[in-house]
Amino acid sequence: QVTLRESGPALVKPTQTLTLTCTFSGFSLSTSGMCVSWIRQPPGKALEWLALIDWDDDKYYSTSLKTRLTISKDTSKNQVVLTMTNMDPVDTATYYCARGVWGSGFDYWGQGTLVTVSS
Amino acid sequence: DIQMTQSPSSLSASVGDRVTITCRASQSISSYLNWYQQKPGKAPKLLIYAASSLQSGVPSRFSGSGSGTDFTLTISSLQPEDFATYYCQQSYSTRTFGPGTKVDIK
Numbered sequence: 001q002v003t004l005r006e007s008g009p010a011l012v013k014p015t016q017t018l019t020l021t022c023t024f025s026g027f028s029l030s031t032s033g034m035c036v037s038w039i040r041q042p043p044g045k046a047l048e049w050l051a052l053i054d055w056d057d058d059k060y061y062s063t064s065l066k067t068r069l070t071i072s073k074d075t076s077k078n079q080v081v082l083t084m085t086n087m088d089p090v091d092t093a094t095y096y097c098a099r100g101v102w103g104s105g106f107d108y109w110g111q112g113t114l115v116t117v118s119s
Numbered sequence: 120d121i122q123m124t125q126s127p128s129s130l131s132a133s134v135g136d137r138v139t140i141t142c143r144a145s146q147s148i149s150s151y152l153n154w155y156q157q158k159p160g161k162a163p164k165l166l167i168y169a170a171s172s173l174q175s176g177v178p179s180r181f182s183g184s185g186s187g188t189d190f191t192l193t194i195s196s197l198q199p200e201d202f203a204t205y206y207c208q209q210s211y212s213t214r215t216f217g218p219g220t221k222v223d224i225k
Contacts (some may be wrong), residue, residue, distance in 0.1 A: 037214065047155075047163065047206055049214040060213045063120050096162055104169065105153030105208065109162035 002026035004110035022097030040093040123217035131225040142207035151211035
């Protein structure tokens with residue numbers, strides 16, 4: 001079955017770079033039409049889409065955050081990595097990774113990982 | 120960027136009620152519209168994709184319609200487990216979520 005799991009630090013300091021890893025199983029990111037996205041949700045607030053990488057290694061970013069984000073994949077390890085630079089307390093959120101199929105929605109999600117930005 | 124709006128932002132309803140939530144895109148997105156349900160402390164769950172296709176395993180009381188810029192999610196008979204927050208999301212150009220609609224108990 002399809003599973004995704006986010007991992008990374010629970011606490012980062014302002015100005016630091018956050019690195020999150022999504023480790024997945026049950027599908028291959030080299031299969032045509034497959035993609036993995038990162039989405040975040042500040043406490044009590046709405047979902048915010050961050051970035052997407054697809055089977056063809058095409059990458060897409062939120063316009064408002066694109067200067068701070070980098071998404072990459074390691075197909076052999078079934079992992080997708082997101083880095084976010086210059087972290088700020090407003091970046092405190094639960095970060096999710098999710099699988100998407102092109103033309104459809106995000107059908108499988110990780111449980112999410114809470115990242116707190118504080119000195 | 121394509122902006123998504125939802126109305127209402129919240130609603131109170133009773134078990135058995137018919138509930139309709141509206142989502143509007145800032146430009147035409149054809150049928151590239153998905154709906155999610157999220158309960159507190161949980162990851163979102165895909166309900167509807169491509170505006171009107173029911174995700175596998177989702178009860179048939181959920182339905183979606185619309186194309187272009189205006190879309191609706193309808194719950195035909197609200198059940199206790201349906202009290203949650205609902206989000207629309209476009210997949211026409213990059214991705215954007217709507218601000219959400221919270222459905223709570225009347």
